[in-house]
Amino acid sequence: MSPPEPTPAPRRPRRLSSRQLVWLDRTLATGLLLPLLLYPAAGLALVALPLSLAQLVPLYWRRTQPVTVFLLVTAASVTQAVLLDAPLYSQVAFPVAVYSVARFASAAWGVAAVTTGVIGAGVAALDWVRAYGTFTLGDLSAYFLTITVIVVAAWALGTLGRTRLAYVEALIERSDQVQREAAQQVSLAASAERARIAREMHDVVAHGLTTIVVQADGARYAAAQRPEVAVQALGDIGETGREALTQMRRLLGVLRDDDSPATAPQPRLGDLVDLVGGADVESELLGLDSPVADGVALTAYRVVQESLSNVRKHAGPGAAARVRVEVAGDAVVVEVLDDGRGAAADSDGQGLGLLGMHERVAAHDGELHAGPRPGGGFAVRARIPR
Template identity: 40%
Template sequence: MTEAAGRVRWTETVPRLTTHADVASARTARRATAVGRWCSRVPPMVWDALLPTLLLVNVVTTRAPRDMPVAMALTAALALPLVWRHRAPLTVFCAVAAAAFVQWLLDVPLPADIALLVALYTAAAHSGRRGTLLAGAVVEAGVLMACLRWAPAGAFPTPFVAVTAMVVAAAVLGVNVRTTRAYLAAVQERAARREREQEQRARLAVAEERTRITREMHDIVTHNLSVMVALTDAAVYTQHRSPDRTTAAMLQVSETGRQALTDMRRALGVLRTDEPDAERHPLPGIAHLEALADQMCAAGLATRLDVEGGHGHIPATAQLTVYRLVQEALTNALKHTPTGTRAQVRILCSAGTVTVDVTDNGPCPPTPAATRSGHGIAGMRERAATYGGTLRAGLLPGGGWGVRTRLVLGGGGAESA
């Protein structure tokens, strides 16, 4: 019973120890973060002035009064330029090297010679390979001169190798800092460039989506309004002679209006998150061309539809393009030709292409200015270009108007129709 109780007490104390350790680690991390933030707020010149201050304090506390003036002047000449080492690294290095040469001439060894290593590190971190090699050679020459004069007798190799190792370490450290800084700058530039490219792609996508929606709305509104106007004119014309035909025409107007609203909701549904999928899909395709032909016939444009080849393998977006091309071509024929005009639609589907051919036998315009033009044909050209097609629209040799293009399902280059 006692052993079990001891086990229970031991297992209960383990989470407490773990919790205390986590708390201590969190406190240490917070303190380190606070210290790092405080250090980052201190100006760089304050940190650069720390070493000269320590060297001057060392001279004051260790030198005899009779040696104080010379030692203080040389230490100041060696250390004080380090305060500006980040602003002018090569100039500071030259100043420190000149002060060290004067020190060697006066035969006054000082701890402030460490300023040469700091100046060398700074020069290597802010200059190129040639500047680093030149600065390293100057410092190494100074090391040789200093060891020849101040090294104990018979002990020249040891201090020379040790100080040379420190010179190499300072130069290598500076080069690594420069390389790391250049790498980080390149990474930041690459990230900024990618961000700009993403913004540009997003803007292009927005522009393309606006163009797509504008094109869809143009096709929907133009076609359905043209059909509704034609049906309304027919209803007005037959309201006294044939009430049944008038009623049928008005019902067709109502159906066309509802279809237009559905198509508009489908085209604009991508802009709303609360639009049900049932109103956006399916998109009209080749299978809906028969209903489109019937609609045009009801509006007064006798339309014949011939579809050759299976279209089950054709993507939905390509079928939508075919549908819109035929719809726009028939709408133009309905608007620009008199009553009694006949139109023919031929769709040829193959494994890699879809050929669209829409013709009518409407009379040729009396003047070139009366040819069919506007945003409709431009929109059809844009739709055809999406699938590598070159659209041809114009007068036919035997009279009438024709629109022809060939869509490349494989996405190849533009193919002439």
């Protein structure tokens, strides 16, 4: 018996790899810096160049550290408003920073960014109109509305991108859940079929043994009176036994079907190669062929599996992960690092994945540490005694 084939997984939307996203950000920031080469010929104030650099350079990290980049760009823009009474080309960094916060940070930070932008639009409009000596309500409104529209548009585009990503991830999670439920139904159906076969085997064996017992009793009583009947009864006993064994072997052959999901073995350390290979992450796996207790191997596998799942859910788009597993000495050492949002990552407040990892590792007297990395991203490190 072979279980029905599960429904094939839907094709996931094409996305840029983490390396491609890094190069995209570098290209954008570098392209915005190039016009600064014309500053000497434009006759701008000496302070214009450092102010412009302070506004544009942080954009290299706008995807991984959006809040920090926004704060740096805002501080540079405030400094410009104090030192200069004229706009600079580099102020294009502010709407880019607003977009980045709305796109890659939380909704609350997005609202704070657009609010800061609207207030800054009023301050900039007032500063520039006064500098030009034509302080009229019409000029002030024109400047204010133009800057505000740019800031609000950047925030709206970033918010749209963030909500769309959340929607796509929810659809993917729902698809994964449906596939898991379908696989579970297949497994339950296979288990029910095996239970039915086991009942049939019980009936076959019980019937054969009952016949053998009855014929053996008859042969024992007939042996003293009619030996020829006993010989025939013994022949029937052998024939019945052989038939019962044949039926039992057939049914056991079905129960031993290796393709059944109900008999799939628990993951071992060697299965980590397929796990990290399918996740397209950088990996370093050492000593996987060393003898390790089944429970320790399963715990190490689950720690890596749950950590990579958390990277996909919480680290943000384009986050890269690195997995290192080493069997050395008297322990299995597991390390999963990513360069995602780290402490700024969204969380559902439950922490059940990390709690489950802690409980698994603690059951083997091991240690697990999980938390944001100082330079950004998140780290999970575990040491499980062998």
